[in-house]
Amino acid sequence: MKNTKSLSLFEKAKELIPGGVNSPVRAFKSVGGNPLFIKKAKGSRLIDEDNNKYIDYVCSWGPMILGHGNEEVLEAIHKQLEIGISYGTCSKKEIEIAELIIEAMPSIEMLRMVNSGTEATMSAIRLARAYTKKDKIIKFKGCYHGHGDMLLSEAGSGIATLGIPGSPGITNNTAKDTLTVDYNNIEQLKEVFETYPYDIACVIIEPVVGNMGVVKPIDNYLQEIRKLCDKYDTLLIFDEVMTGFRLAYGGAQEIYKVKPDLTCLGKIIGGGLPVGAYGGRKDIMKMVAPSGPVYQAGTLSGNPLAMTAGLETLKIIRRQKDSFYKELDKKAEKIAKGIEEASRKYDIDICLSGIGSMLSIFFINEPVINYEIAKKSNVGMFNKFFHSMLEQGIYLPPSQFESWFISISHTQQDLIKTVNSIKYSFSLLRESLNEERK
Numbered sequence: 001m002k003n004t005k006s007l008s009l010f011e012k013a014k015e016l017i018p019g020g021v022n023s024p025v026r027a028f029k030s031v032g033g034n035p036l037f038i039k040k041a042k043g044s045r046l047i048d049e050d051n052n053k054y055i056d057y058v059c060s061w062g063p064m065i066l067g068h069g070n071e072e073v074l075e076a077i078h079k080q081l082e083i084g085i086s087y088g089t090c091s092k093k094e095i096e097i098a099e100l101i102i103e104a105m106p107s108i109e110m111l112r113m114v115n116s117g118t119e120a121t122m123s124a125i126r127l128a129r130a131y132t133k134k135d136k137i138i139k140f141k142g143c144y145h146g147h148g149d150m151l152l153s154e155a156g157s158g159i160a161t162l163g164i165p166g167s168p169g170i171t172n173n174t175a176k177d178t179l180t181v182d183y184n185n186i187e188q189l190k191e192v193f194e195t196y197p198y199d200i201a202c203v204i205i206e207p208v209v210g211n212m213g214v215v216k217p218i219d220n221y222l223q224e225i226r227k228l229c230d231k232y233d234t235l236l237i238f239d240e241v242m243t244g245f246r247l248a249y250g251g252a253q254e255i256y257k258v259k260p261d262l263t264c265l266g267k268i269i270g271g272g273l274p275v276g277a278y279g280g281r282k283d284i285m286k287m288v289a290p291s292g293p294v295y296q297a298g299t300l301s302g303n304p305l306a307m308t309a310g311l312e313t314l315k316i317i318r319r320q321k322d323s324f325y326k327e328l329d330k331k332a333e334k335i336a337k338g339i340e341e342a343s344r345k346y347d348i349d350i351c352l353s354g355i356g357s358m359l360s361i362f363f364i365n366e367p368v369i370n371y372e373i374a375k376k377s378n379v380g381m382f383n384k385f386f387h388s389m390l391e392q393g394i395y396l397p398p399s400q401f402e403s404w405f406i407s408i409s410h411t412q413q414d415l416i417k418t419v420n421s422i423k424y425s426f427s428l429l430r431e432s433l434n435e436e437r438k
């Protein structure tokens with residue numbers, strides 16, 4: 001596959017932008033090689049500057065659940081463009097999207113739009129601290145909640161991908177208020193609560209983790225967390241930036257039937273434009289300025305262009321709702337089945353971890369239930385797999401610790417080609433394992 005143009009663009013980008021990218025995981029650092037420069041995307045396809053075509057399973061890291069360039073969304077954006085990009089004051093669509101989100105997630109009674117998932121989680125935590133008058137927060141190892149200072153310790157996504165423990169530039173004072181525990185370990189969480197019974201403002205969690213690869217909650221884990229939060233007057237924050245409108249119309253909280261006090265959203269609700277939101281119980285949300293004292297603001301928050309992209313995306317899903325998610329999940333199952341067959345046929349140990357239209361493959365022979373285990377995955381195998389898929393025109397997330405996303409625009413041909421490519425890639429993995437053994 002020719003990629004001379006991408007290569008030379010990357011060389012130039014590296015001079016101008018740190019690492020040549022505007023977000024770390026894009027840089028292919030953990031899988032090796034160079035990132036592609038994309039010039040066009042439509043439906044399930046990406047086309048790079050060298051005119052290579054790829055079936056895209058990154059989907060802009062989740063937002064493009066309808067696929068790229070959905071005609072209805074584009075038309076709505078065009079219409080809005082003509083009448084204004086940002087007004088800096090109120091417009092009707094802010095109400096419409098708030099209504100749609102509140103209808104979809106009963107735990108949200110009131111919400112505030114922001115411009116990214118990072119802003120949503122930072123703001124939700126400030127609010128939780130103000131509401132409870134407590135300082136400490138609990139997060140889970142391998143969960144990623146954006147790049148806010150207090151949320152970077154033992155985080156997933158790029159932090160996991162690059163194998164770094166956190167980030168310099170964060171003061172000890174900030175770090176000391178963040179307590180981290182293992183995901184899927186209720187006993188550890190209990191112990192932390194027992195150690196600091198009066199100090200925990202909130203527990204923030206990805207109800208289904210997507211940022212250490214996909215990891216699901218076991219048994220009644222989320223219910224147990226809910227109970228502990230109630231016992232200690234601690235707010236429960238679900239970070240559904242990835243899972244909201246992805247796993248079900250009402251997100252992971254609909255599937256697991258657990259009601260958080262606050263929810264963070266992003267990705268899909270922006271339809272591909274930069275959007276986030278946080279919302280929840282009215283008595284808590286009323287503390288946000290200007291109705292309350294907790295300050296939080298944004299020059300471009302709720303701008304009509306981003307609201308239009310999100311609103312149109314949600315409306316399209318809502319029209320079909322159950323059938324939409326059934327169809328999406330069926331597409332994912334087809335890929336999952338192909339992976340399982342390939343793993344059996346070529347005798348390669350994997351843990352296939354998926355739910356709905358999110359999935360990841362860990363090269364490991366045990367169930368992945370937390371970050372500790374996820375990190376034991378054979379990253380070398382993943383990287384070989386990644387590159388062999390890329391060679392065949394399949395664009396996967398360039399990291400072991402990220403979820404693949406399936407969009408509604410992935411066609412049956414796409415899925416068949418993907419499954420065939422997976423089988424071929426596994427056959428190559430088998431060959432290289434046999435070579436090593438010799």
Ligand SMILES: *Cc1c(COP(=O)(O)O)cnc(C)c1O
Nearest residue numbers: 116117118144145146239241242
């Ligand atoms: C992507 C993501 C974020 C961060 O959102 P940005 O828009 O990138 O700031 C936060 N939490 C979760 C669970 C995410 O997947």
